[in-house]
Amino acid sequence: MRDHQLKVVVFTVLTVLFLCYSFVLYFKDYQETVPADALAQKGKDIWQQKNCGSCHQLYGLGGHLGPDLTNVYGKREQPYIEAFLRTGTTVMPNFHLSDSEINALIAFFKYTNTTGVADPRSFTKHLDGTISQQSSSVR
Ligand code: HEC
Structure with a gap:
């Protein structure tokens, strides 16, 4: 008992x-350390609506079918990114995005590239279970 x-x-x-x-x-x-401008915010909304995060990671978090895209803007040329968004590949679906949606997603990638790095080992863990990145590790 x-x-x-x-x-x-x-x-x-x-x-x-x-x-x-x-x-x-x-x-x-x-609070976002660096607030996203209107276009990047639109890209973020599209990212969420199309569920890109089911296959891709941002800041090291997300699906693992596709690569982490946090710093894709820093690593790839813009036409390369546009080509993926416009047509997809055999493994990435074509989302039939409009020009303005593609521009917004690219602005969003520009934003993620300046606000973080993909590697979770660079994260600082806080006592309440949340994580953040040191600004010194941001490219
Ligand atoms: C079904 C899974 C899936 C979804 C959903 C998906 N992708 Fe992808 N994506 C991939 C895969 C897999 C690759 C690598 C493809 C390849 O190299 O052929 C890729 C590659 C990319 C690349 C090129 C990255 C590089 O460095 O080569 C970009 C940019 C991209 N995706 C953006 C997006 C965006 C934006 C969305 C949402 C609108 C999205 N993806 C949704 C699977 C996905």
């Missing part, structure tokens, strides 16, 4: 702690 009570107490305490932690993280004041 005592064993059972102990289990209930432990379960209740863990549940309450989990809910408190979720609540704190959810309402934590989040």
Whole structure:
């Protein structure tokens, strides 16, 4: 009987702690270190709507079918990126993006390239379980 009570107490305490932690993280004041301009923000929205993150990572987080694209703007020429977005490849789908959507995505890649690096080993872990990158490691 005592064993059972102990289990209930432990379960209740863990549940309450989990809910408190979720609540704190959810309402934590989040600010982008470098705010995205309107075009980059539009690109970010397209990124989310088309679910590019299911195959690609940004800042080291996301799907692993395609490469991490955080610094793709720094590594590749713009026409190369445009070609992928315009036609896809045998393994990457063609999303039939309009010119303005392609421009917005490229502005978004420009933004990610200046705000972070792909390598998760460069992240700083905080006590509350969140992560950030040192500005010195940003290219
Ligand atoms: C079904 C998985 C998948 C989805 C969804 C996807 N991609 Fe890709 N993407 C890939 C793969 C795989 C590659 C590598 C293809 C290759 O080299 O032929 C790639 C390559 C790329 C490249 C070239 C990267 C490089 O350095 O060579 C860019 C840019 C890109 N994707 C952007 C996007 C964007 C933007 C979206 C959303 C609109 C998107 N992808 C959605 C799978 C995906």
